[in-house]
Amino acid sequence: MKQRKLFWTAAFLVGAHLMAGLAGFFAPYHYAAQDRLHPYASPSLPHLMDCSGKIHLRPFVYGIRNKQGSFTDYQPDCSAQMPVHFLVTGEEYSLFGLIPSSLHLFGVSGPGEINLLGTDAFGRDQFSRVVYGAQVSLLAGGLAGVLAVFAGVIVGTISGFYGGVVDEAAMRVAEIAIAVPSLYLLLAARSFLPLEISPLMAFLLVISVIGLLSWARPARLVRGLVMSARERNFVLAAQGFGASKSYVMRRHLVPMTFSVALTQLAILIPQFILAEVVLSFLGLGIGEPFPSWGNMLAEAQQYHVLASCWWMLLPGLAPVPFFVAYHALADALQKKTKVNL
């Protein structure tokens, strides 16, 4: 039962990450492609029945046209039926930034577009942006998570193994790191960054700051674990046989912390995904035109969006399945670790 839960959550996460990695294929359009005639278009859902009541076997979407005197109110245009096709050629993109391709999972033939989640203020396809945005948000979570846990394991192991002054010093620094209000630090850091660095670089830098500021909690956990482990017989025996300190740490202590580190990672990643969403929401994350779930959601702060464009809130739901999956994974890993111990 537990094994199956672990398997399914892991399978979901691998699949979802793969989808984000292959965003170019799953997204029908490029994330920055603007359709200046159709800002704030509502989601166009595929139909099987047309305006005259006729059933079609191939799903289709209707084109839209502006309502009289409005730039953002549309009505479906029954005369413009656009059938949905699968595996179509469209805009060029590169898979993982390496392999050029123009194959998309789906698309429509005709002059209009299929916007499963509507369009934003620039007429950009929200669905494509959510898929591409996953790259940024998930990468942010993963990267910051690995950084934090990596730093945490190193500091925790050294601190727990040596004890005494080293331990005292490391743990006080850890307390300071926990107490620093990271949001203010980021606000300050962002305004000092030079403007000419690309938004991607600025973003990675911000993420590194979050990751490096969050090493303290995993470090404290690892320290406790190492402290108890260094008294165990096989560690003492290794030292008795003349093993060096670094050998003992590398060979015996660090491997023991792996399961805890992995669990910590599964807990921290969703936190950092959320941190990225928050930062981008506040305009500190990745810049236009790159999408992330946070900067897409930032648009929904505006009254008119809240009042009349509900689909602009959908990016807020995107992280939910990931949170559930990561927490389930952390849960399963924790239970598994307990059994093994």
Place this chain on the structure above:
Amino acid sequence: MRSIRPITPSFLLACLLLPASLARPEGRQQDLLKVSVPVGHPGGVLVVSQSSEPKTLNPVVAVDQPSRDVIRRMTADLVHINRATQKTEPALARSWKSNREGSQFTVELRRGLRFSDGAPFTADDVVFSFQVYLDEKVHSPQRDLLLAGGKPMRVEKLGPYTVKFSFVAPYAPAERVFDSLAILPRHLLEQGYKAGKINQVWNLTTSAEKIAGLGPFRLKQVLPGEKLVLERNPYYWKTDSQGQILPYLNELIFLTVPSRDAQVVRFRAGETQIITQVSAENYSALLADQQTGRYKLYDAGPGLEYNFLVFNLNDDVKGRLPAIAQKQTWFRDQRFREAVSLAIDRAAIVRMVYQGRGVALATPVSPGDKLWFDSDIPIPEYSPEKARKLLQAAGFSWNSSGALTDSSGQPVDFSILVNSGNVQRSQMATLIQEDLKKIGINVHVAGLEFRSATDRVLNSHDYEVALMGLGRGDADPTPDMSVLSSDGDIHLWNMGEKTPATPWEAEIDRLMRKQQVTPNYAERKKLFDRVQAILAEQQPMIFLASPNILTAARDGLENVRPAIMDNYILWNADELFWHTPAGKH
């Protein structure tokens, strides 16, 4: 919500009679100003939201908009600019005469007027007020406008109700600079001024009886962080055509509601009754429920705000910021600037950012400025093809991946600095980014919060191109000198320039100086038209668009006549009244 007592007829009668009887002490002749507006009835409360709490109630030092909005309801000026006609009209000055050159003005004041605390108003108050504004030690933001040819004006009292203002040189906009210069009560402020503490008086903790002005309202109460209550000034000096003393409203309440979106929500919930400025998107959202929501939306047309891209042409970045200095070789080429301008789709900006409620610009002057707009200057067309040709002629070329490169083969890219808190400007930057990609220029949009962004533009000059907006203070060219003249305080593209860097900047300087001393409007207009033509040709700033002034007011509020000069809707607060019986609101 506070409940409001229904007003009894006797109270109503008192409201009508009390001020009139109080304002006519000892049977002295009073010079009241009769205004011809639809006659209303007195009473009622008007609640309006403000983006932040006023920082001060002191007219001498106030610079922020919320403070000015409140102060201007509590004070009056000698000569006032009618927001609807954009022309000057008499206010506390009953009449004025100028000499032929336009350097001296003799002002006849209204007689028998009283401050809101009952103290009489005389020429001494006027002389005192200008003494304070002109005092260098006070650092009043109004002082600059009172200088002509670099020298302050002289103010002399000729009689109890006559004052003479003399400038060292003819000063064309002289009448207009009196607008919004609040006349201060000497009896309340002279002591503080003499003690050198004029900057500290009249803050939010000052008690209401120590503050008095000649405006339609006076201070009643301040609840810090929450609201500021003004009440009707019973000594006000304007009447309607039936002789009723204005203002009609009993109270004017300013609520602090920080975000524009929250202001809309509060308005929809009925907690406020007007919105001073609605964004175009919110306007569209509100438009749908206009009937059921029982409010009216007003579009006053293009305002005096102009949004633009400014290239960093500051000389002081040489050596200090080599990366920017290198890019300046492109920015200094007029053809490069013009190509960027041609590649920007201004119509798309108006349509997508302002939902069609705005206008594209060729110069800083929008068609909303009735007196100074030059319709002969065409809006730059949107033509990436022409932009490419121009770039080619200027020695630029495109590499195999389509990116624009300069003559030394370096790819052309730059960052656009924008205040990330301003949604409209951020949207413009994203549109421009996409537009410039079409001519092979790679643009980074760098959003920073307001303070960091303005600090880079005004002080450190550490930016490449910035997208900003400025509001023209008045429908007159003289305040524009701070931006356009090479020695101006906010001469954005090259701050702190000692001598004009180019012949065309020298010509702008000359024309702007000349218009300032030319009394004849038609001649001044010709001079300023030429300035606009130079700006449109040289494009040190690429003028983009100007939003319409959009406002909203609840049904039943009458005499609402939104204008494009500040305060868009409260400028005639003394004339506003509730159509429904008083007290309902």
